[in-house]
Amino acid sequence: MTxxxxxxxxxxxxxxxxxxxxxxxxxxEVKEARLKIFEPPRFFxxxxxxxxxxxxxxxxxxxxxxxPVAYQMSACHAxxxxxxxxxxxxxxxxxxxxYCGEWIESHVLHVYMLHAPDFMGYQxxxxxxADHASIVxxxxxxxxxxxxxxxxxxxxEVHPINVKVGGFYKAPSKxxxxxxxxxxxxxxxAAEETVRWxxxxxxxxxxxxxxxxxxxxxxxxxxxxxxxxxxxxxxxxIDDFFEHFEESHVAHSNALxxxxxxxxxxxxxxxxxxALNYQQLSAxxxxxxxxxxxxxxCRNPFESIVIRSLETLYACDEAIRIMEQYEEPLSPCAPLxxxxxxxxxxxxxxxxxxxxxxxxxxxxxxxxxxxVPPTSQxxxxxxxxxxxxxxxxxxxxxxxxTWQCEQAIRNYDPCISCATHFLKLDVERLPxxxxxxxxxx
Numbered sequence: 001m002t003x004x005x006x007x008x009x010x011x012x013x014x015x016x017x018x019x020x021x022x023x024x025x026x027x028x029e030v031k032e033a034r035l036k037i038f039e040p041p042r043f044f045x046x047x048x049x050x051x052x053x054x055x056x057x058x059x060x061x062x063x064x065x066x067x068p069v070a071y072q073m074s075a076c077h078a079x080x081x082x083x084x085x086x087x088x089x090x091x092x093x094x095x096x097x098x099y100c101g102e103w104i105e106s107h108v109l110h111v112y113m114l115h116a117p118d119f120m121g122y123q124x125x126x127x128x129x130a131d132h133a134s135i136v137x138x139x140x141x142x143x144x145x146x147x148x149x150x151x152x153x154x155x156x157e158v159h160p161i162n163v164k165v166g167g168f169y170k171a172p173s174k175x176x177x178x179x180x181x182x183x184x185x186x187x188x189x190a191a192e193e194t195v196r197w198x199x200x201x202x203x204x205x206x207x208x209x210x211x212x213x214x215x216x217x218x219x220x221x222x223x224x225x226x227x228x229x230x231x232x233x234x235x236x237x238i239d240d241f242f243e244h245f246e247e248s249h250v251a252h253s254n255a256l257x258x259x260x261x262x263x264x265x266x267x268x269x270x271x272x273x274x275a276l277n278y279q280q281l282s283a284x285x286x287x288x289x290x291x292x293x294x295x296x297x298c299r300n301p302f303e304s305i306v307i308r309s310l311e312t313l314y315a316c317d318e319a320i321r322i323m324e325q326y327e328e329p330l331s332p333c334a335p336l337x338x339x340x341x342x343x344x345x346x347x348x349x350x351x352x353x354x355x356x357x358x359x360x361x362x363x364x365x366x367x368x369x370x371x372v373p374p375t376s377q378x379x380x381x382x383x384x385x386x387x388x389x390x391x392x393x394x395x396x397x398x399x400x401x402t403w404q405c406e407q408a409i410r411n412y413d414p415c416i417s418c419a420t421h422f423l424k425l426d427v428e429r430l431p432x433x434x435x436x437x438x439x440x441x
Contacts, residue, residue, distance in 0.1 A: 005398065021405060023386065028394050033386035035379055035409065048369040053079050053338070053360050054165055060356070060371065061159045064415055066109065069102040069154070070349030071371075072163045073224055074356040077345030079165045082360055083336050090329040091167040092224070094153060097322045098160070099223040099347070101149025103315040104187065105157070106350035107270075107308045108146065110413045111194065112139030115305050118407045119201040135197070138190055142312070145187035148180055149319060167333035177326050184323065188316035192288055195309040199292040204404065206389055207299040210381065211263050212272035215348050221280040221314060222273060224347050229276055232263055238346040241355055247372065258377040265380035268352025269412065270307040271298050282321075285314040301385060301411035308350075308413070338364040349374050351413055375414045382412055 005025040024032040044063055048056060056075040061068035073095060080087065112135075113125040122128040129136040147157040152172050154160020162169050213234065215226035229235045236244060247256040260266050275297045278286070289295045289310055298307060340362040346355045352374030359368040389408050393401060 021386075021402075021409065023390055023401075023405065025390065025394060028391075030387050030390045030394070033383050033390065035382050035386070035414075045369045045371055048358075048366050051366050053082075053358070053364040053366060056358065056366065056369075057163050057165065058159075058161070061163075063371070063373070065158055066106050066415060067102055067349045067351070067354075068159050069099055069150070069163075070347055070354040070374075071356075072160065073099065073347045074345040074354045074371075075358070076163065076165050077224065077347065078343040078356045078358045079345075079360070080334075081343035081345065082341040082358070083165075083338060083343075085166055085334050085336060087167065087334055088329055088331075090171075090327065091332070091334065093322050093326070094168065094171065094329075096223050097149060097319055098153035098163070100315040100319040100322075101146045101153065103223075103350055104146025104191075104312055104319075105143050105150065106146075106413075107312045107315070108139055108143040108194075110350075111198065111305055111308055111312070112136060112143070114413070115308075115407075115410055116198065116201075118403075118410065119198075119203075119305070138193065142187055142190045142194070145180075145183050145316075148183065152176060152180060164333060166336050167329075167331075169332065171329050171332035174326060174328055177323050181320065181323050184316055184320050188284075188313065188320060191309065191313040191316045195288055195306065195313055196292060198305045198309050199294065201305065203300060203302045204389075204407075205300075206302055206385075206392070206408075208385070208388065210272075210299060211260065211266040212275050213260075213266045213268050213353065213377075214273040214276045215346060215353060216276055217280065219280070221277050221282075221318070222348050228346065228353070230260075230266065231275065232260075234260075238344045238355065241344065241346070241372070242357075245372075245377075247376070256376050257379050258372060259380055265384050266377065267381045268374050268377050269304070270311050270350075270352075271301065271304050272352065273348060274298065274307045274310070281310075281314050282317045284317050285310055288313060301408070304411050304413075338362075351375060351415055352377060373415070375412070378412050378414070382409055382414070385411075 022034040023030060044060065048059060051059065056079060057072040060071035060075050063071050117123065117125055117128050120128055125136060150157040150160060153162065155162035211230055211232050213228060213230045215222035216229040217226035227235060227237055228241065234244065245258055245260055247258050250257050286295065294306055294310065340360060342359045344357050346353055354374055355372040357370040358366055360366055385408050386405055390401060390405055393404060396404065
């Protein structure tokens with residue numbers, strides 16, 4: 001008699017936020033896979049209503065302590081679209097520099113502290129550090145370089161306070177920018193070492209024909225601007241997002257699930273960006289990618305650690321380019337002509353597109369707000385991955401299957417409040433349905 005296996009992980013680990021995993025297996029078939037987000041909703045969209053437009057960047061930054069810049073930039077772009085603001089090229093470059101800082105600190109945190117232990121066979125980065133101290137030290141210094149950029153542009157490394165609609169409250173001096181240049185050059189070398197290190201990991205075999213969605217800009221790797229494109233033929237302005245995508249509530253999650261109206265689950269984040277924007281990477285980054293055999297579209301989410309490392313290298317290279325050319329702007333902020341309207345902003349958070357839509361009245365008060373974070377867009381893809389991956393590895397023990405399914409979730413670096421290997425696992429074994437019952441069904 002074949003058993004039914006029910007695998008429950010009450011608290012996921014090595015991810016940001018609180019969530020759990022539920023798998024139900026009957027014989028050799030996975031019947032159900034749920035990524036359960038039980039962290040309570042925080043109602044940011046609701047309490048933005050009635051607030052002044054200039055509060056949106058600072059309020060939305062509190063949504064995430066790891067990628068606050070994504071929320072700030074998306075909010076700023078949406079408001080600037082409403083007001084018809086023309087951003088000076090220097091301010092635009094400074095925004096890219098700030099975003100580079102966020103990509104570096106976020107990607108490095110994930111690569112070294114959250115994901116690499118899976119491939120190295122450790123329960124945590126602390127355990128890994130006991131045997132590989134120099135590697136962990138490199139990661140900590142590399143992350144610090146990203147934090148220093150955040151502080152330089154944002155005023156502090158967590159929840160920056162120097163960002164405003166129209167630009168910045170204060171622009172850095174040329175001298176202050178130059179003081180970080182040598183450290184960023186070290187970081188670029190360290191990022192290349194990171195790429196070559198993770199490229200040697202033994203990756204589980206797993207590929208799917210994903211629907212990739214990302215911003216695309218013809219002249220640069222996307223951070224702040226672009227059209228939304230996919231490998232399924234999508235090519236739209238960000239204003240048309242809700243004509244093609246929809247959000248729905250599922251019973252097991254406090255986070256909304258997003259899907260494309262035509263093809264359902266889709267994938268945002270580093271693998272999607274890389275697949276759709278490879279030619280926009282810097283020549284240096286493309287050369288390293290080619291050297292490790294990664295000048296290709298990647299469809300194995302377990303290899304996302306390599307893509308994140310390549311994006312870290314790009315962010316360091318792009319930061320150096322901006323810093324070497326930097327000249328102080330005449331004004332750190334563009335003038336605003338407040339008026340009523342609706343505006344969209346969409347930028348590339350480390351984990352994927354972060355879309356904001358705001359409606360403001362003639363006084364600049366927010367009438368309505370909608371925010372679509374990256375992880376909610378990936379949840380359906382994560383659950384689909386769990387179904388397929390668990391089905392292909394059903395012969396594993398409960399402990400091994402749990403470990404690898406958790407890693408499949410960590411491939412997405414979910415920013416939902418998820419964590420690492422300190423998990424409770426319950427396995428309930430029940431008789432499989434009888435054949436005549438199956439026939440009746």
